[in-house]
Amino acid sequence: MEKPRLGFFKYSCCAGCEFQFMYFQKHIIESITSFDIVYARMLKRGGNPHGPFDIALVEGTITESWQVDELKKIREQSKQLFAIGSCAIDGGIPAIKSTMPELEAEKKVYKDLSTIHSIRPHSVDAYIKVDGYIRGCPPGERDLHEALASVLTGKKPAFLQYSVCVECKLKGNICVLVAYNMPCMGPVTNAGCGALCPSMNRACYSCFGPMKQANGPALARKFRLMGLSREDIIRKFTEFGADTIEFRRVIETYED
Amino acid sequence: MCGLCGELAKAPFRRSKKLVPKETFFLWLDSLRKKYKLIGPVKVGSQTVFKKLNSSKELFMEYESTMFSPGKLFIYKPKEDLLRFSINDEIAIDEIPPISEKQVIIGVHPCDTNAILYLDKIFLGAYKDPYYDVRRKNTIIISLNCTKVSLNCFCSSVGAGPFLKAEAGYDMLLTDFEDKYLIEIKSRRAEELFNIKGKRVGASELRLKSEKEKSLLSSFKKTINVEGLDELFMKNIEHPVWQYTAEERCLSCSNCVMVCPTCFCYDIVDETSMDLKTVRRFRHLDACQDIRFAEVYGGNFRQRRAARLRQFVSHKLNQTSQYGVLGTVGCGRCITWCPTGIDLTEIAKEIQKS
Numbered sequence: 001m002e003k004p005r006l007g008f009f010k011y012s013c014c015a016g017c018e019f020q021f022m023y024f025q026k027h028i029i030e031s032i033t034s035f036d037i038v039y040a041r042m043l044k045r046g047g048n049p050h051g052p053f054d055i056a057l058v059e060g061t062i063t064e065s066w067q068v069d070e071l072k073k074i075r076e077q078s079k080q081l082f083a084i085g086s087c088a089i090d091g092g093i094p095a096i097k098s099t100m101p102e103l104e105a106e107k108k109v110y111k112d113l114s115t116i117h118s119i120r121p122h123s124v125d126a127y128i129k130v131d132g133y134i135r136g137c138p139p140g141e142r143d144l145h146e147a148l149a150s151v152l153t154g155k156k157p158a159f160l161q162y163s164v165c166v167e168c169k170l171k172g173n174i175c176v177l178v179a180y181n182m183p184c185m186g187p188v189t190n191a192g193c194g195a196l197c198p199s200m201n202r203a204c205y206s207c208f209g210p211m212k213q214a215n216g217p218a219l220a221r222k223f224r225l226m227g228l229s230r231e232d233i234i235r236k237f238t239e240f241g242a243d244t245i246e247f248r249r250v251i252e253t254y255e256d
Numbered sequence: 257m258c259g260l261c262g263e264l265a266k267a268p269f270r271r272s273k274k275l276v277p278k279e280t281f282f283l284w285l286d287s288l289r290k291k292y293k294l295i296g297p298v299k300v301g302s303q304t305v306f307k308k309l310n311s312s313k314e315l316f317m318e319y320e321s322t323m324f325s326p327g328k329l330f331i332y333k334p335k336e337d338l339l340r341f342s343i344n345d346e347i348a349i350d351e352i353p354p355i356s357e358k359q360v361i362i363g364v365h366p367c368d369t370n371a372i373l374y375l376d377k378i379f380l381g382a383y384k385d386p387y388y389d390v391r392r393k394n395t396i397i398i399s400l401n402c403t404k405v406s407l408n409c410f411c412s413s414v415g416a417g418p419f420l421k422a423e424a425g426y427d428m429l430l431t432d433f434e435d436k437y438l439i440e441i442k443s444r445r446a447e448e449l450f451n452i453k454g455k456r457v458g459a460s461e462l463r464l465k466s467e468k469e470k471s472l473l474s475s476f477k478k479t480i481n482v483e484g485l486d487e488l489f490m491k492n493i494e495h496p497v498w499q500y501t502a503e504e505r506c507l508s509c510s511n512c513v514m515v516c517p518t519c520f521c522y523d524i525v526d527e528t529s530m531d532l533k534t535v536r537r538f539r540h541l542d543a544c545q546d547i548r549f550a551e552v553y554g555g556n557f558r559q560r561r562a563a564r565l566r567q568f569v570s571h572k573l574n575q576t577s578q579y580g581v582l583g584t585v586g587c588g589r590c591i592t593w594c595p596t597g598i599d600l601t602e603i604a605k606e607i608q609k610s
Contacts, residue, residue, distance in 0.1 A: 028530045030529075030530035030531045031530055034530065034531075145527075145530065148530065149528045149529075149530055149532070152530070152532055153528060153532060158525075161546065161547060161548045162510060162543065162546040162547075162548075163507070163508065163509040163510060163546075165509040165510055165511050165514065166509075166510050166514060166541075166543055166546070169324075169334070169510075169511065169514035169515065169541075170334050170335055170514075170540055170541060172324065172329070172334070174300070174301075174303050174305070174323055175323065175511065175593055175595075177595050178511075178592070178593050178594075178595060179302065179303055179323075180302075186509070187507040187508075187509030187511070187595050188507060188509070211508075211547075212547050213508060213547055213561060214507070214508070215503075215506060215507045215508060215561065218503075218504060218505050218506065218507055218596055219507055219595065219596075221504075221596075222595055222596050
């Protein structure tokens, strides 16, 4: 049987997702050997970015207009396309700037704006339809495994769609939010990390982004009762999910 | 009556009552360690957790409540491997037999004991769950009547505490008598196992026991009138309390379900290895607050958060038709561990008001 053709595309991000993919092969070698890696810039030189692909993985936020054009072409050339990592899925770190006008953000960073062509940052699914989300920063191995194995077996991937609290409770952790009064983002954050931070007695900071229909405003009210300032609350909800409906509602409520 | 209770009840035994010094009791408990895994409440920081004991000295019997009930940690496991199968020329199934380590759980409060009896109805009822069954049979339950009432306890309103009324389905019942325990034998195997001679219990001790119970009953802060809730909930399916609680406070985080000692739903997951040769099938606790819980081909029965919240609360308070008893044992965990403190007794009161 011919190996499925895989393309890995990177937009505005740290390339950590692609490194995670490379690292993944260290203990599951089939994740690389079962695929024909047609294009993955961090993995190998050259390659063919035009497709066609059986599976395309797209990391990074869309922050320039040429990325939109390229992304649309990739979509048309791919049987299945997954957004991978918080940047591609929720806007991630690059979308922090979406809380201010684009030009103001540019001026804060660059002296000479003549070569800057940035647009307001958006997740990949703002521009194209995706077949699934491999969440996390870096992506969780469970969902990465699920996506790759599903392509190989030809089944619909079952990604985790519940809060970090569920994973946390399955591990038997004491709740850091209720018991220790830590401002934990677990209740509104999508699972996939195995409740890594709460297992280490740390509050979750939502690096996996909001779960679907997460009730951001209700948790923000709880944080407010716990004594968090408006600024702290905004920071918590903009760090990884500034481009999501779930967290935007909080940002808009607590903005001056 | 569940299958197991029936089996336990069949063997005749003397329902003896003894007063035994705590020291003697704990020495006896330690002597069980050769044959049994001992499990009990242990203080961990500001919390109490049911865990494996190396010695009875680790026990913290004065605890108020724990985040997880012992029944849903050590009898019905949160996560459990069921089978593996390998795919070569043929499919070969490698079943994982239920683990049958003998264990003693000590210090189980009345609410949690009743919760185990509730789980029995599900897993040992019409269909016997082999994993639950074998572990239940190999577990000796030593219950402990409460000495304190927590802020969120409402067991007295649902007949599940603070003193245990059930007569079967567990092995021993302890009541705190300062430096002694009043020990009641509730099963044949407990009678055989507990070979300690104690002081005989007379009328004065029993009177003291019921006085202790009375004084506890008067210290409950939370109460709920469950009479007629069945009908009332059905009539108020679209009551505004569901919508505004869901909007203002419910996070859909499922903490309520995960800490609930009677929530029994599980999901079965297949995990395929990347070489596509082996599949691991396991189950883990599922939660009706998750958006995909009621998702089926073509739609979702509970797309709205309010519908999911209503599902949990009404499963606890109104669906007595399912197993003949209320789904709640009044432990108050779902209130304590809800990040926004949603209180099902308050919701019921809102509906009763209208």
